[in-house]
Every structure is written in C-alpha cells, then in structure tokens.
Amino acid sequence: MAGPTLRDVARRANVSIRTVSNVVNGYAPVSAELRARVQAALDEMDYRPNLIARNLKQGRTGMIALVVPELDVPYFAELAREVITAARAHGYVVMVDQTDGDGERERELLGRDSRATMFDGLLLSPLTISAEELRSRGNRVPIVLLGEHLFNGSFHHIAIDNVAAARDATEHLLSLGRRRVAAIGDQPYSTGQTAQLRTVGYRQAHTRAGLDVDERLIVPTANFHRRLGAEAMQHLLALPEPPDAVFCYNDLLALGAMRALTRAGRHIPDDVAVVGLDDIEEGQYSTPSLTTVAPHKAEIARTAVDTLLGLINGSAVQPAEIVTSHRLVVRESTVGEAPGRP
Amino acid sequence: MAGPTLRDVARRANVSIRTVSNVVNGYAPVSAELRARVQAALDEMDYRPNLIARNLKQGRTGMIALVVPELDVPYFAELAREVITAARAHGYVVMVDQTDGDGERERELLGRDSRATMFDGLLLSPLTISAEELRSRGNRVPIVLLGEHLFNGSFHHIAIDNVAAARDATEHLLSLGRRRVAAIGDQPYSTGQTAQLRTVGYRQAHTRAGLDVDERLIVPTANFHRRLGAEAMQHLLALPEPPDAVFCYNDLLALGAMRALTRAGRHIPDDVAVVGLDDIEEGQYSTPSLTTVAPHKAEIARTAVDTLLGLINGSAVQPAEIVTSHRLVVRESTVGEAPGRP
DNA sequence: GCTGACTCTTGCATCGTTGCAGAGGTGTAT
C-alpha cells in the first residue's frame, strides 16, 4: 500500500537521497546522465512525493479551509465554487466544511484539537460566533471573514454594503409605485447582524422617499430558507392590509414567498412584486424569474483569497473591512410580463 | 506566528518532550502533580499540536477528498453535505474539490504531483475519466466511485439503479395516460454512460407497456443544466406532434424545461407533465413543484464513506457495485392542481 | 539487604522530506 520513498528510489538508482530529491524538484544542477538514471528509477517505481512530509518540512500545506454554515444553500455553493477557482489560480486547494449553523461546531474549529492547524489559512463565514470569541481564541492561523458584519476591526472581513443593497432593492419596489412594501428576514437578535443591516437599508429607502414604515410588514425569520419565506408570506397575506410588494433578505426566502403567493392564487408581480438578494442561479429559472440584488461572488472570492494569501505570506496588512460591489438585477418578479396571463 | 512545540512546552515545564506528549494524549500514566504542571504550561503557552507532524508519524491524515464535477450543482452540493456529515461521524473531515467537468482536471488528480497523497482516501464522481485510465494510474490512495457506471469490477462503486429509476419515472407518466412521453438528457457518447442507462429505462417502460418509442422525442443534451433543459423543451414544442409529458434525466433539466413550458404558455401538468431525477430541494418550491425520482443521498453518502473507510483500514473487500435505493416522489408537475387556474 | 515488580519518566530513533554546508573531482588561470 505505502509507496516508495526517496530512499527506495535512491537505493535503486544507486545515488543519494538528496540527488533524487533534486531531480524530483529540478533544484540543483544534476548531470544529464545521472538525471536520466534517476528519472528511470522514479518512473519504474512510480514514485509519488509524500506531501505530508514535504509540508512538515516547509511549514505550509498549500491548503486553505472554507467554512460555511450550509453547503447546500445555493449561495454558499456558488461562493464555494468561486473560492475554489480563485484559490486554484494561486496553487492552493480548498477544503470545504460546514457548521450546520451550529455554534458549537464553529467553536470546535477554533478549539485546541481543531484541524485548523492543518491549513495555511481559514475563510470563515460565521453564523453565531462573535468577534470577541474569535479573538479570544488566539488563533494561530490567518483568518478572513466572509459576509457577516462584526463590529470591530480585529479581523479582515469581506462583504457587500448590506445597507445599500437592501436600500437599492427597496427603492426599486418603491419606484414601481408600490406603497406597501414588506420585508422578510429580519433577525432582531445578536447573531443576526447582517439581517439587521438589511432592515436598516429597507428603512432608509422609505425615509428617503418620505414614507413611513408599517412595522407589521417587517417579518422576522429564524433562518434564510425557502420554507420560512413561504410561511412569512402566508402571514403577510393574512393581514388586513396585505403588502403589494416584498423585499426578501435572500433569494431562498424570496423563492419560498413566491411559492406561497402562487399557491394563494396571487399573481406576481401584478398583485405582489418580489425582490430577493444573492442572485443564485435558481432565480433565473423560477416562475416568474426573480429580481434580485447580485453580490459579485467572484469578486468576493477573489478578494478573500488574495487577502488571505497576503496574510499567509506575511504581508502584515492592517485588518480591514473590505466592501465588494453589488448590483440590482431586474427580472419578471417585479416588472415581468405575466406568464400564462392575458 | 508559529506556535509553541512540544519542545517549548517541555522546556517550560522542566520535563521531557515525551512526557508533554503523554499529557496531551493522555497516554502513559503520569503523576497528578506532574500532569498539573505540564497542563499549566500547555495552557499558558496555548499549545496546539502540529497535525502535519502527527500525520507524518502516523501515516494518516484523517481527511478524505470528495471530488465532484461542479459544486454549485444542487445535487452535488446536497450530496457533499451528506458526505461531510457521514465522514464526521467517523472523525474524518472532507475536502471538497470540483473538476468543472474538465477531463484534464480529473486526470491531474491522479497525476504525479497530485495532492491526493495527502488524503487517506478519495471519493470520486467521475465525469469523463474511464475506468481503464483510472486503473492504469496505479493509484496508491483508496478510491470509491460515485454515480457513474463504469463497466468493470476494478473499483468500488456506489450508485442507484439508473435503469430502474428511469423506468419508474417513465412508467409513472405512462400510467397517467400520457402517450407521447419525451426524454431529455440522453448522451449518446462514451462518457455519457449514466444518461444512456436512463435511456434504457425509458425504453423499457415503453416496451413493457407495449408502446413504441418515437425516436424524435429523445433529445440529447451536452450537460445537465437548466439552460439545456429549456432549449430541449423549446425544440420539443416546435415538433409537429409535441409531447404531452417529459422525463428529464435530472431535476435541473426538468426545471429548465418547466421554465420553457411556462414561457410558451403551456400548462403543467395539464398540457405537459414533467418528471425529473435527483430530488433537489429546489424542486419542492418550484412552480409547480416537481415530481422526481429521489435517490437516497444520505444512504449513498453513508455507504460511500463506510466503504472508503473500510478500504483505508485495510479490510480487503472485493471491489463491488453497490446499488442504493430510490423512490418516486409525486408532486404537482405530474398530478398537481393547476395553480392560478380555475 | 537484595530481588523483583511496579510506577513514572525519559532518550533515542523514526516518519519522508528539504536546507545547508561541504566533499570530491575536473578544468582554468597564474
């Protein structure tokens, strides 16, 4: 099972271990004749370098870890894809892990027996863990945070401008003449910082338009999955004065909300217009297709990887909040032709 | 940056390196007094074991790799989630990588400088690579294949019964009285073995029902993405005698097809019934929700991980084709109430 | 008091690789 080592190859080719290593890595000058002999031995024995040993010697692994709450949430899957691509461009591979939104599991990551030491760096999309906790764990591995806003400057952190993104979405709905715009996805508790920023943007849009917010139209949800979007929408439809538009804090909520609307016989967008956030591919193919705020995922991934590699290679950059771009993508759920309607 | 090693802690606590190691691992008997002293030193210095060194010594990493064509294809994302969960139950972590359906990248994996040696085992969902190629690479790492059918017994291989799954889907449509059942997703070339099996099942259903297959209703696609499902559906709708039902070889094709149908003003399922395969979560929330054949993903993942760990731990099991279960999940796209219709 | 058994602790070798410094040999300039 165990393959041949440098020593085995060296014995066979009748040279020193060191020379074999040199041939493998193309390091020091080796005479053509000897090189050929060694190469032959390498080939015959089908030598593969033991990367663990190499890593130990070199003090780096060429691996970074990407930790997300849930890998089968499309946004994270799409982000993971971009991160893998960005890392590969630098010769790094990515190990993806998920925490299931379980705070314990996030903490495990930083604990004494964590496998984090196996990686040159960590990209973490935190869900419940706080900055203080993160800092107090005195981690040895460089960390770059994704997505969550943590209110202090201890870590590098990449995210879109959540306030502006939510404002853009809401303003789009208001600009269509909608006047009862609901919001689905607020999380008015300590770990819901991103959601809260989106609520701020939602309010700002109203304020700027000189409109009041009807507090009953802001529906909090415990997570960002389709089911809760549907439930929140059902709740809104049951109000005495239901909304004529809804901004959902992510696309999954929006897809769930659309499902509930269709089920209830409401027409999108005529009766209720819907906007999401994330621009997952699914929204392009839903019925109707989903208007959304699109974060530039490739940019997020590239920036995150670049920043992390910078830390790894010792560029002592100051921790910084890095804001990446986003744009509104208008589709049928707000201005669409009504499919299957006159 | 570099943390303290056993040596540093040993110096501080005035004991041997070996004793510190014993305390860390709880191995040999250590007197309470000494243990306390060492533990104190460990805590003060915030010692973290260097896993790379440990791995080198022990010859295993506790990591397996999962290689899929595309991580942002929901089926693979959902599968990855299950694999991560199954592996964690055995104390293993999973590194996920994607090949982008690029044969070169699949081959890289097995090449001389592959990082595969860093893993105790490999779960591979091959797209273009053949069994012969895989075998010829004389790999050192245990491999278990997922999903693709490779016609020989050289490797462990986990998959559903693709013929039966396709037959079940098609029979469901025929049992509804549909008589022009189309198939979207055939891949009549060497790397499309899974697709071809599904075509076999599609034909079997017709044969068993005593019906002929209209070859024009079998539409091949280059991949299994939404867009090609939509295009294939448009093509089918343009036929002189369009289908009254369609079996798509995966859910993404089905969702694309449904999108095209809705766009064209056709009603699902009244005009055209649609069945997919994979049971991705998206299909539960689409409009209409999608009837599909559901592979038991958790079972696939568990079986794959168990088999791989068996190989790793040296149980010299014979390579085997392992068939996991599937079931038909009926939703609105075949027997649904028509949403938004009288 | 000596032996043996037992408990606790330690040093050495090792995993497979690479960094470093130098050995050995040849060729060139003086």
Add this chain to the structure above:
DNA sequence: ATACACCTCTGCAACGATGCAAGAGTCAGC
C-alpha cells in the same frame, strides 16, 4: 605546479510529533 573556481553530488540535521524500550525511583516481600 599551485591555487582557485566551478560543477556535481552527498551526508547530516532538522521539521514536530509518536513508538519503543529502557532508566530511575519506590515499595513490598522474604
């Protein structure tokens, strides 16, 4: 002929951990 530079090649030590076997110390038993 001597010195020097140069090109190849090699041995040793080290990365940080663990397996092994033995060293040191304590105690009981006869």
